[in-house]
Amino acid sequence: MGGCLSKHFEMDISQAIAEAAEAARPAAARGRVADYIDQLANVDPTRFGLAVVELDGTEHVIGDIDTPFPIQSMSKVFALVLAMQRIGDEGAVHREIWERVGREPSGDPFNSLVQLEYECGIPRNPMINAGALVIDDLLIEHCTDPVASMLEMVRELAGEDIDLDMSIAAAEDESSHRNRAMANLMASFDNLENGVDEVLNVYNSQCSMMMTARQIARSMRFLAYDGIDPSGGRQVLSASLAKRVMAIMLTCGTYDAAGEFAFSVGLPCKSGVAGGIMAAAPDHSGICVWSPPLDEAGNSLAGRVALHDLTDRLELSIF
Amino acid sequence: MGGCLSKHFEMDISQAIAEAAEAARPAAARGRVADYIDQLANVDPTRFGLAVVELDGTEHVIGDIDTPFPIQSMSKVFALVLAMQRIGDEGAVHREIWERVGREPSGDPFNSLVQLEYECGIPRNPMINAGALVIDDLLIEHCTDPVASMLEMVRELAGEDIDLDMSIAAAEDESSHRNRAMANLMASFDNLENGVDEVLNVYNSQCSMMMTARQIARSMRFLAYDGIDPSGGRQVLSASLAKRVMAIMLTCGTYDAAGEFAFSVGLPCKSGVAGGIMAAAPDHSGICVWSPPLDEAGNSLAGRVALHDLTDRLELSIF
């Protein structure tokens, strides 16, 4: 819906992010930094960054917005977008993706095998680990080098060079028993075409992409702009598919707190275990907040508070 | 977001609903009419009505839009709105409602006891039966006669007289073993203040409210208009709470197809087992479609197709 609104808020955004940051920062103390790998456990829990990048390129930032951190599960959005790009038209997307992975919220912890077993190896959606593994399995079919293709796409969207942290990918691999369990379970239901190791390798690599909050905010703008990257004007995805990606983010992007996020934030979001949350504000901006301590659902605690505060102040809720 | 957009589509709505109706009607043949009570089983499955009522009162309708049918689960939205009204400020709403019922999609069939047991008697959200029973339990505290208050509210929103069909309420009661099971389970977890029979009585009554598609579409406009009923200008709910209600509808309003609806329709919706689906298009209109045959998730099959088609044509998706 019309870009006229941006004008209205133009002068307020910088003030709003400052106030949101102030409101949110103390909440971090109530959260817990992920500690299943050293690279996450050792991060400074007081790190906090918030970036809002408008469609016209204006950037409003506060805090640690130029410190790279692993994007982890936020990469699932890029993987899905890449799969849609490569598959092409909506009919083919439907046949290739949506028969192998659902579009429903999971209602269970993000790495639950229970649902996967009851539902015969069809993951509930591509924003949970099992679903992302299926998307990666598809990418292996469609890309010579899925990780290279993802990096290329993200570099273009962020306008800067972006790399993997191979030590993180390696550490993920060592603690990937549960993902391996899910991949094997899906293979037992014939919902994995490639080898478990190959698929996990793509997944662990994409999780280790190092990006800054600023870069992530930039990379979300194409979703907010009918699928077009406002920097170069390139159509990354059709307007229709861009809306679909945002719908999936809204209903499935924040584990078992998607309802809570829709309720209090009102924007399509995707969180990562390193404490990042990416969001797209349709016709307005790309947004990213980073604060490592997580709440019980696995989302950045101060990040959620900041987004709640910010969308209230800027009236960005899509509802 | 700005009302300027309505202009753009003004002339198209009538044509759009005609095309959506034509596209959707055949789908009804693939669905199944609910048959657990005679009053639903005996309905003509070819009935089809679609109504879009703009904020300014302009009504675009096609088909059986003046035939009353039981609103069933769509009443859950009215019950939630009434509870919010009566409780008043957001802090109190939080304390009284959200500590007793969640805001997360259920990921399980709408009447599942499993989740209710695992989550200690706290229903996942107020759009599933168990959650609606808790809301009704709250209404008994806050209203002298909850059903009378709901009728009053709905009459005002629809601008016409509305009544219960007591034969339907009685039939619901006779087939309410599962709701009774859930109510007793919640009582065993101390999440029901009033007697099981009293709560079920309110619930079965509200489900038997007889409304037409036109009336339902009108009654949704206040949600689309920052909580204000555009007919009389009365603030039904604060803008903030109206957004919250829509967020809950989007993530939880269509049983285990909420992701699918967000994906393909992109509007906050709530369905009922008689084949009605209500929707709110922010800053645009209230919408209702009616077609009795249901899909496997329990939502009107042709209704979903019609809304998908309509929101694509009118670009009404909130994403």
Add this chain to the structure above:
Amino acid sequence: MGGCLSKHFEMDISQAIAEAAEAARPAAARGRVADYIDQLANVDPTRFGLAVVELDGTEHVIGDIDTPFPIQSMSKVFALVLAMQRIGDEGAVHREIWERVGREPSGDPFNSLVQLEYECGIPRNPMINAGALVIDDLLIEHCTDPVASMLEMVRELAGEDIDLDMSIAAAEDESSHRNRAMANLMASFDNLENGVDEVLNVYNSQCSMMMTARQIARSMRFLAYDGIDPSGGRQVLSASLAKRVMAIMLTCGTYDAAGEFAFSVGLPCKSGVAGGIMAAAPDHSGICVWSPPLDEAGNSLAGRVALHDLTDRLELSIF
């Protein structure tokens, strides 16, 4: 198998129960008395009684073996036996009972609705609450007054007068939300013929039967003696059905600790929430131990220890 073995242990039983009692009593301190109704909460947790009644009538007892306590879930064995008696031949038992209730261990807490829902209203076995409700539903068909018939049967087996404690039945009724939930769920699956209240009334009454450990031990002897009550020589159940009842007790009689009991005790047992455990030692004796504090699985903690110790000393394990 032959009665010749009893001779061998004759002189040891009294000593064995003394030693078992001494070994077991301290364990009671680690358990917790059931407290969902006052009548159970207020019992003296140091009460302890152990009775072994041989087939020839010789009674070996120690401790509080003449204090009546509510038999609670142990009544499920009597209800099942009564149902088998009334239905008569094995073919009819199969058709009437085993199509409505299973014979498998539950693997879940004794009052779980989860399994009942997944398995479409068919309880796993007649030793859990849901299964006992189905048996009671059957008894209503087959007996003019099921509770009176159960009392009559038990009086004969125990050789003494036995009564209900109506205050306990009433208290059970008030805290029966969960049983009511299960009964309604089964009714929703058409696995309950009679009204929920009527069935619950039978169940709550049978749970309130007041018996002493000595009486219970006597009443188990017919199972140990091929279905014949050794007092009067009456065939209570066919030898074949008596074995079947014991098989169900062994695999399902002690909630989610049936494997543990088979492993450590090695006898068919059934426990009750008041701290009683009944057991049948084939060709040897009826046994009952009573100690109110329960372990996490809901079985008498000291009772289990005593039976483990006793069956080891007397080599009573059926394995």
Add this chain to the structure above:
Amino acid sequence: MGGCLSKHFEMDISQAIAEAAEAARPAAARGRVADYIDQLANVDPTRFGLAVVELDGTEHVIGDIDTPFPIQSMSKVFALVLAMQRIGDEGAVHREIWERVGREPSGDPFNSLVQLEYECGIPRNPMINAGALVIDDLLIEHCTDPVASMLEMVRELAGEDIDLDMSIAAAEDESSHRNRAMANLMASFDNLENGVDEVLNVYNSQCSMMMTARQIARSMRFLAYDGIDPSGGRQVLSASLAKRVMAIMLTCGTYDAAGEFAFSVGLPCKSGVAGGIMAAAPDHSGICVWSPPLDEAGNSLAGRVALHDLTDRLELSIF
């Protein structure tokens, strides 16, 4: 319990197995041969063998009792016995085994990940796949070559040479996604010490042991004889542990039909997916029946019927 009973039935056993075989054979037609690997799928479904080997060595056999077939899950009993042997005293067994695997029936299909996840990686018992993997993990600690040790133990019990069919082990490995999923899940809960591949290798090998019904019947006798192998008089396991193994077989040995087997057969049994069922009749005999077609629970259909018939005729039920 005394061996005097064998005398009584001496002359009947051969006749009983003939009658049981005749009664059971037709049932095979209603079952389905396992087909997840070619070696099982290609077996002749009319194969049928039944062997009863008395403690004194007298062998009563009928049908295909000298055709080797893969013992599959029956190997779980040998693995558990070997682990108990190597660990030694009961206290150590308790610490090393029972803190890592339970002793309760599973109440869910034999390869369910659901329960494993809810119960934090602790399998319900050593007779299901997950539990067997933990036992194998333990064996890797305690044996230089677990498979060689198992073969040695079984050769001694059966009195004949026994080997693996490496083509079966290889085929199992290729279709072991689900076992691999469980192993990884347990590793994620720190309930696996050794590598997933190493553990699966032991498991797949033991499943491929080729034995005849006669050999299996012989190898069960030590359980029926207080842990002593009646051939050589060697104490394979203490009497106490032998009873424990039988208790686990009775409550957990036939997947989700353990209650049914206890009810209708009344002997400790363990089944395998190739259609074998092994049983121990305390103080009487070792038994094995083989008929490839399985029922829905995964147990040999005609095998179950034969054992039911046989134990009724010979009154072998332990109850």
